[in-house]
Amino acid sequence: MTATPPTTTARAPRRTVLIAYGVLIAIGAAFAVGAAVSYPLLLENSQVGPGLMPLVAGSALVLVGLLLVRQELTTGSVLEGDGAAVDTSGEDIAKRRRTHRKLLSVMGLTVVAAALIPVLGLLPVMSMLVFVLSVFVERRPWWQALLVAIAAFVVAYVIFVAVLMTPLPFGIFNPDVWSRL
Known part of the structure; x- marks a missing residue:
């Protein structure tokens, strides 16, 4: 008799998590576009302008959001308290x-x-x-x-x-x- 490995059920992406990541992407995109349109990225004397930091931060937020969406679509994410009932009866008060x-x-x-x-x-x-x-x-x-x-x-x-x-x-x-x- 051969032992069969336990079957793992594929997790479906959670809609609420994808929406939350989409909001992160939208906020990052708004910061990046707003910075690029409203403020100079570089000043005349080649110094950093006021728009560069929000552009970089917004772009980084978009990138992180996209990576999180990819993770959720491929493997999902499970965190403590992430939609699962947690038994806290034994937890130390x-x-x-x-x-x-x-x-x-x-x-x-x-x-x-x-x-x-x-x-x-x-x-x-x-x-x-x-x-x-x-x-x-x-x-x-x-x-x-x-x-x-x-x-x-x-x-x-x-x-x-x-x-x-x-x-x-x-x-x-x-x-x-x-x-x-």
Whole structure:
């Protein structure tokens, strides 16, 4: 007697997932087309124009959306909680509470950070948020959190201020504020 391999049923693409991916593609295309039509991609002095970043981001979103559609059409995707009933009766209640507490902490700290940006500036607030989330939510050692926060500050400064020359809110750290005193 020969053993036959178990048969696997081919999954049909899920319509709702394809629609969601289609929305991602449409949003990406809208950003890309809007950037290309409304803003210059390059400035006269060969610097990056304001339309290049939304064009690249929109194009990347279109590409990712197309890859996700292809994946759904060929193999499908299954994620935890993705349309399947999940039995949570054995799940630790304390673990669920910790997860909810973390989620609420992140949301609350993000709202506080957004309120502090006009006062302290984007980069310092972002760095403080990274530090606080790392130490108090993720329970990392303070020195690791400090290194990550400093690295986030430096990388964001180099990308947005030095390379892209994007005007960011600097709050009280704006040199114009101190020059008027």
